[in-house]
Amino acid sequence: MKHNNITNDPIVSEKKTSAGLEDSGKETKMVVLQSIGYPFLCNLVENPKIEIFDNELFELYAREQWVGYKVKEGSFLFDQKLLPDFAFKVIKAHPDDSRITKNTSILLMEVEEVREIKKIESNLKITDVIGQERAKTKCKIITRYLQEPESFQEWAPNNVLFHGTPGTGKTMLAKSLSNELQVPLFLVKATSLIGEHVGDGARQIHELFEAAVACSPSVIFIDEIDAIGLDRRYQSLRGDVSEVVNALLTEMDGINPNLGVVTIGATNNPQLLDYALRSRFEEEIEFVLPDKNERRQILEMYVNSMPLPVDQDLGKLAHLSRGMSGRDIKDRLLKVALHKAISEDKDVVTMEDFHYALKHYKKETNEPKGMFA
Template identity: 75%
Template sequence: MKLNNIVADTSVSDKKTSTNLIEPGREAKVVVLQSVGYPFLCNLVENPKIEISNKELFELYAREQWEDYVVKEGSYIFDQKLLPDYAFKIVKAHPDNSKITDKTSIILMELEESSEVKKVQSSVKMADVIGQERAKTKCKIIMKYLKEPEKFGEWAPRNVLFHGTPGTGKTMLAKSLSNELQVPLFLVKATSLIGEHVGDGSRQIHELFDAASACAPAVIFIDEIDAVGLDRKYQSLRGDVSEVVNALLTEMDGIDYNKGVVTIGATNNPHLLDFAIRSRFEEEIEFVLPEENERKEILELYIKSMPLPVEADIKKLTAASKGMSGRDIKDKLLKVALHKAISEDRETVTWDDVEYSLKQHKKEKNEPKGMFA
């Protein structure tokens, strides 16, 4: 049975057919799998949970039965030995549409679906990020390192911390790195790395760094890193945060200088980070709120793409948006004003609409926050 490059038969003829689908010599460097179970049998068969205690043995087992298979991201591959027809989703194949060989690194990811390692598709370029010049300079250095890791040696930019007000471009800048260099970007929310049981979090972190190292050059972007890298005085509030911190320290210390892997942590609250974690970042880059000329540029950029024209003076808009991040300008100022105009069946966005959005934004800021907000 075959479906979108799904392989369900291990015959030699099928292997030859699969091999012919790729260019000669296009061998898979790394394949990251996620266990799926028996998706076509619905509830007829209980899906056993796959737990790997010995990664090396699993790799040998996987390569032996799937050697010469063509792997493509998003498709599936089936076990034919211990659990016949048990499905694995191919989360990442590097390079994509390549052939498994006896040298391919095969990793079984056990991350939750929400933190699934994914290839981020983005058209964002560094020039699209307005302001944040210091951060852009650092990213240019990272780009040079990823192109020629052996040139930097022990002076490689391995761990960098982005911090600052939400909506100022931290994630956007990381996506631009991946897009401009066409290197794998492992983008995860730190909260999704906290497992239900002791050991889950540390295991997921080790698997994340293993996957990145296997397909280097690569970038690991851990958003909201303070969720797992909490200062020790806060760790009693979260179940396995302490062992997650230790796992992060081990991985951040263990990255090979010449491997071509950069870890970028992002947080809005750097003061909450455990000192041991924070000290591992060779550089901290603060993302600041846009200045007047930058707000004007952001407004002009967004107004061009709005479905209704804006009849409001740009200088007045720039002054009114003081203290707003780029995201706030789009979502809290322009979008609210636009939706008001559309709801009232008007063909333009007026200053009255802008004043309405400003009042709503001020009201939200002044509302009391919950203790965990």
């Protein structure tokens, strides 16, 4: 039986209203789809594999037939043109339970593609990051944005630069933010973004951001970003990675709607970054070496989990570890001293073991001779 009730047609309904949003009250900014196939035909028809060679063309094609449709995460859209009744599952919609308009960005992405981009899970909390109070305070804007990205619009903290001495908690803070807010963290080393063939690097950048958008709100953490974003004066030292940097700049500029995604770059040497890249960061957050009280807190945190007890006043160790980062205290003071004690069949870690660790640390870092006096 043929139905002529056109008021139920979402496209016609959208045309009949001034903005097409009266029914839902919300406009879909971005929708991510996964191709499903023909769910009602079971094994009678082989599901074709959808390969998109031109994302902009697919977006135009999709919008033309689905403008006015209400989308909700977990719901389905059905093709009515080239592949009638072919199903697409909505795996992400910004905002959820909203209506597609001519301004909606539509992305087709297979779940496998998202899984290929490694998401980091952590049980770290903000309180596990000792010190760095100024950095934590500045990160409140990131927290607020990830909790309610829709309310920020053009005021979003899209790109933030963490910089400072190695081992001071840059990665730890990113992990703790992700864990406490329960949002995915995509942590990558900048050097891993350089592909073997022309175009590989740029593709990896775009796939990284597509995966982050599909799981948004989310955080992208690019460690050692200076490895690809060196000032032009030093570019000959690292080879040509201009395609990677250009792709990264495109994503950071917001040409693609990366709603609910915060990109954090981390470097020990911000002064080496190319100006074009550094200028994209709206906020720079410095991480500093811990003071004596913070070093004592770090020592207390790690000593409690050591397999041997420590026979030494932690206040004295906090004084002797002046100039060390949190990572140095764990890996180059406590761990070295612990290993020495175990190798000598001791039941406790003594001051002799710590002096041994400090001596080797001083030798490796060329600290002034009187530092550990």
